[in-house]
Amino acid sequence: MGTYVLKRIITIVPIFLLATLLTFGMINLSPVDPAEAYFTAAHIQATDEMLEEKRHEFGLDQPLLIQYVNALIKICQFDFGISYVTNKPVWEEITSRLPATIQLTIGSLLIAILVSIPIGFLAGLKKNSAIDHFSRFLSFIGASIPSFWLGYLFIFFFSVKLDLFPVVGTGTWKHLILPSVTLAFPLIALYTRLLRASVLENLQESYVLFARTRGIHEKIIMGKHVLRIAISPMISGLGMNLGNLMTGAIIVEAVFSWPGFGRYFIEAIFNRDVPVIQGYVLLAAGIFLTSNLIVDLIQMYIDPRISRKGRQYQ
Amino acid sequence: MSLLEVKQVNHSYDSKKLFKWKNQSNKILIDISFVIEEGTCLGLIGTSGAGKSTLGKVILGIQPPQEGQVLFQGNDIYKADKLTRLKLRRDLQVVFQDSYSSVNPRMTAEQIISEPLENYEKLTVGEQRRRVIELLERVGLNENDLKKFPHQFSGGQLQRINIARAIALKPKLIVLDESVSSLDMVTQSLILQLLSELKDDFGLSYLFITHDIKAAFSISDQIGVLEKGELIELYDSKDQFFSSKHPIVKQLRDSILAEHPRFRTLTTKAN
Numbered sequence: 211m212g213t214y215v216l217k218r219i220i221t222i223v224p225i226f227l228l229a230t231l232l233t234f235g236m237i238n239l240s241p242v243d244p245a246e247a248y249f250t251a252a253h254i255q256a257t258d259e260m261l262e263e264k265r266h267e268f269g270l271d272q273p274l275l276i277q278y279v280n281a282l283i284k285i286c287q288f289d290f291g292i293s294y295v296t297n298k299p300v301w302e303e304i305t306s307r308l309p310a311t312i313q314l315t316i317g318s319l320l321i322a323i324l325v326s327i328p329i330g331f332l333a334g335l336k337k338n339s340a341i342d343h344f345s346r347f348l349s350f351i352g353a354s355i356p357s358f359w360l361g362y363l364f365i366f367f368f369s370v371k372l373d374l375f376p377v378v379g380t381g382t383w384k385h386l387i388l389p390s391v392t393l394a395f396p397l398i399a400l401y402t403r404l405l406r407a408s409v410l411e412n413l414q415e416s417y418v419l420f421a422r423t424r425g426i427h428e429k430i431i432m433g434k435h436v437l438r439i440a441i442s443p444m445i446s447g448l449g450m451n452l453g454n455l456m457t458g459a460i461i462v463e464a465v466f467s468w469p470g471f472g473r474y475f476i477e478a479i480f481n482r483d484v485p486v487i488q489g490y491v492l493l494a495a496g497i498f499l500t501s502n503l504i505v506d507l508i509q510m511y512i513d514p515r516i517s518r519k520g521r522q523y524q
Numbered sequence: 525m526s527l528l529e530v531k532q533v534n535h536s537y538d539s540k541k542l543f544k545w546k547n548q549s550n551k552i553l554i555d556i557s558f559v560i561e562e563g564t565c566l567g568l569i570g571t572s573g574a575g576k577s578t579l580g581k582v583i584l585g586i587q588p589p590q591e592g593q594v595l596f597q598g599n600d601i602y603k604a605d606k607l608t609r610l611k612l613r614r615d616l617q618v619v620f621q622d623s624y625s626s627v628n629p630r631m632t633a634e635q636i637i638s639e640p641l642e643n644y645e646k647l648t649v650g651e652q653r654r655r656v657i658e659l660l661e662r663v664g665l666n667e668n669d670l671k672k673f674p675h676q677f678s679g680g681q682l683q684r685i686n687i688a689r690a691i692a693l694k695p696k697l698i699v700l701d702e703s704v705s706s707l708d709m710v711t712q713s714l715i716l717q718l719l720s721e722l723k724d725d726f727g728l729s730y731l732f733i734t735h736d737i738k739a740a741f742s743i744s745d746q747i748g749v750l751e752k753g754e755l756i757e758l759y760d761s762k763d764q765f766f767s768s769k770h771p772i773v774k775q776l777r778d779s780i781l782a783e784h785p786r787f788r789t790l791t792t793k794a795n
Contacts (some may be wrong), residue, residue, distance in 0.1 A: 416625040423584045424689075425613025426643050435628050513630050515673050 214516070218506055222499050229495035230285060233488055234278050244268055244294075247482040251294040285492060291485030295478075300489040303474065310380055311470040314463075315455040317390030318397065319448070325394070326401035326444075331437060333402065334409025345402045352399025361392045361465035378467040389466040393459050397451055401444050408440040442512055449505030453498040457490075526595075527696055527729050528560040533582055533592035535575075552578045553589065554753045560697065565723065565730040567744030569737055569776065575753040576733045580701045583731065584618055585609070597696070614644050617690040621702035623682040627674050633660070633685055634670040640692045659688040663718060680711035684718070691722060697729045704739055716742050737780055741765075749773055 245264035249256035256264075265271055269280060284290070290300035333345035368388060369377045375388050412418065413436060421431045460472035471490075478486035510516045535553040552575045560566050570576050581587035583594055585601045594601050596612050604612060617640075620626045627636050637656045641647060647655065657667050663684040674682055683703065690698050700719070704712045720743050722728055734740050740747060747759045751772045759765045766777060 416620075416622070417628050419586065420618070420620060420626050421639075423586050423613075423618050424640060425610055425616075426639060430639075430643065439628075439630065514632075515630060515675065 214510065215507065218503060222503065225499060226495060230282060230492060231278070233491045233495075234281055237484060237488060238274065242482050242484065244270065244484045247484060248294045251481050251483060281488075290489030290492070293478075293486050294483045295481050295486075300485045303486070304471070304489060304493060307469060307471050307474055310468060311456060311472075313380075313386060314389055314393065314459065314468060314470055315452065317386045318393035318455060318459075319452065321390050321394040322397035322401060323448075326398045326405060327441070329398075330402040330405025330444075331409055331440075334406040334413070334440070335432075337410065342406070345406060349399040349403050352395045352397075355395070357392055357396065357459075358461050358465055360395060361389070361462055364388045364392055365465075380469060389462050389468055392465070393455065393462050400447060404444045404447055405440060408443050409436060412436045412440045438512060442509060445505055445508050445512070449501050452501040452504075453494070456497045456501070457494040526559045527562045527597060528583065528731070529593075529595040530556055530558050530579075530583065531593040531595065532557055533579070533589045533594065535578060535582060535587070535589045535591075552753050553582070556592070556753075556755050558748060558755060558758060560729050560731060562696065562729055563723070563727045564745045565732055565743055566746045566748060567732045567734065567740035568748045568750055569734060569740050570750035571776075572735060574750040576735075576750055577701060579750070580618075580699050580731070580733050584616065584699055585613070614693050615696040616699070617693065617695040617697075618699045618701065619683070619686045619690050619703040621705055623679055623686050623706075624674060626686055627682065629674050632671050632673055633665075633677075636674075636685060637689050637692055640689060644693055655692070659692055660685075662691070662722075663688045664714075680707050680715065683707065683711075683715060687715070687718065687722075691726065691728070694726055695728070697731065699731045699733070701733045702735070703732075705734060705736060712739060713742075719743060737776060749776065 243261075243265075245261045245268060246256070248264055249260070254260075269277055272280075288301050290304075292298065293300050293303055296303065329341065329345045329348065333339075333342040336342060365377055365388065368374045375384050376382075379385055415435070418431060418435050421435055422428075457471060457475075459470070460476055462468065463470045463472045475486070475490045477483075478490065506516075533553050533556040534551075536551045556579060558566065568576055568579065578587060582589045583596075585594070588602050596616055599608055599612060601609065601612055601616075631639075634653070634656050637659055638652050641652055641655060653670075656670065660666060660669060665681060665684055665688075669677070669681075669685075674685075677685065686703075704715050707715065716739060719730065723730065723743075730743065732740060732744055741762055745760075747762075747765055748755050749757045749759075749770075749772065757765075757768060757770055757773055759768070765773065768774070768777075
């Protein structure tokens with residue numbers, strides 16, 4: 211088991227290196243000249259000499275390989291360069307926005323998990339019952355309402371009409387609820403369906419029926435033989451969504467004026483702020499890799515066979 | 525009081541048609557009655573589709589019969605309240621044909637065998653492990669197999685684990701539904717030997733459901749022949765079976781392959 215974990219962690223390194231290479235390559239391939247972008251961002255009409263000087267300062271006149279190695283060394287020191295727009299280090303900018311993003315991510319994931327597990331599980335257990343129909347309705351709504359509209363609806367009803375929650379901004383837990391629910395809605399739709407389907411599938415397994423004949427308590431059967439296994443596809447989905455949420459829920463952040471990651475990145479693209487784009491892409495790669503690692507470890511806990519060698523049927 | 529009493533069980537699977545006038549019902553079990561006394565083994569033989577497995581399910585309490593009663597230790601298992609039923613279940617265990625699908629593939633041998641113990645007895649961790657090792661050794665496996673998963677065992681070994689799980693609570697009756705049918709000859713005879721040892725050691729009773737007449741004879745005290753849902757004959761000894769004049773029994777008897785081709789009779793014609 212230990213070796214499996216270690217192996218899994220080590221595989222992250224080459225994948226991350228590949229991500230840096232790709233980012234570096236794409237930025238070099240793009241028609242944007244960083245020096246030009248720098249002066250545009252600063253609203254300075256640059257002369258050719260000024261451009262030349264800036265290129266030298268950025269190290270753009272050096273061979274590509276050396277540029278790449280230099281960039282790599284800096285990345286290892288969490289130095290992603292300085293933003294052209296704000297003239298602050300990119301890492302500082304990112305970390306100042308990270309808490310808000312993490313708050314939103316955790317809030318919406320928690321809501322999604324807390325709502326979809328009981329509903330999905332009960333819907334699977336009691337197929338075609340009232341709760342099953344309710345789950346179908348909920349998934350239908352969640353999958354089809356666009357989040358910007360849902361966000362405005364929430365603001366209109368809960369903030370403007372009922373005055374229960376603040377309209378925009380951050381601070382207290384009350385600020386967090388509306389954006390989290392808005393983000394969680396499509397996730398709830400997805401997870402409820404996933405869980406329901408796999409609960410239904412696992413209930414059909416012969417060992418579940420056999421456990422009943424052997425007189426095992428229903429609670430243990432449901433927990434150990436059904437839910438624990440049925441939850442596995444949902445966790446895979448969660449891992450993927452965790453990455454998406456962390457790297458910015460751009461629309462929801464815009465609707466609720468949430469000072470997160472996503473908006474910052476969009477602005478950077480419009481300003482052709484190369485260091486920010488680079489830093490963001492690498493950070494996103496890192497987040498996706500870690501969330502997938504976490505998911506794999508959870509899966510290993512659920513199904514211990516994953517880490518075992520010597521399986522009879524491959 | 526007999527251990528298990530099956531009284532006039534009738535069961536049929538209705539094939540539901542859209543139009544009612546063509547309502548057919550497939551009679552699976554017709555007026556089945558028999559008794560299993562404590563410490564004995566009843567072998568039920570029959571061709572496939574004779575209703576053997578349905579009868580097994582009815583006795584196990586997962587397929588309520590349309591008519592009739594199943595009395596286990598004097599209690600009707602379909603009418604007993606929840607608590608009595610749990611108690612009855614403890615004394616009525618089962619080993620199925622497919623050893624792989626009877627266990628959760630994500631659990632180790634230790635977890636599989638200790639599950640009934642956790643369910644019915646509150647033991648300390650050490651005590652429980654000791655019991656599991658004892659059971660493993662009883663069925664011819666050892667301590668090294670504790671942490672293995674089902675896919676790391678062979679079919680025969682896994683069936684031993686299923687047997688260990690079934691005897692963990694020292695039940696009164698074990699239903700063996702084609703339990704040895706999918707195993708090779710050598711493993712089969714080893715498991716049959718193990719089963720008859722366990723029967724003597726713990727005073728177990730078996731309901732041995734099989735299509736394999738030889739296997740049934742090696743372990744059973746009584747033999748019942750099931751054909752098209754009817755229990756046509758019930759014998760107390762091997763000799764009775766071999767001297768029976770019943771055409772179906774004759775057919776079954778002739779299907780046993782003689783030890784030497786010279787002794788084979790070709791009385792049964794292929795259908």
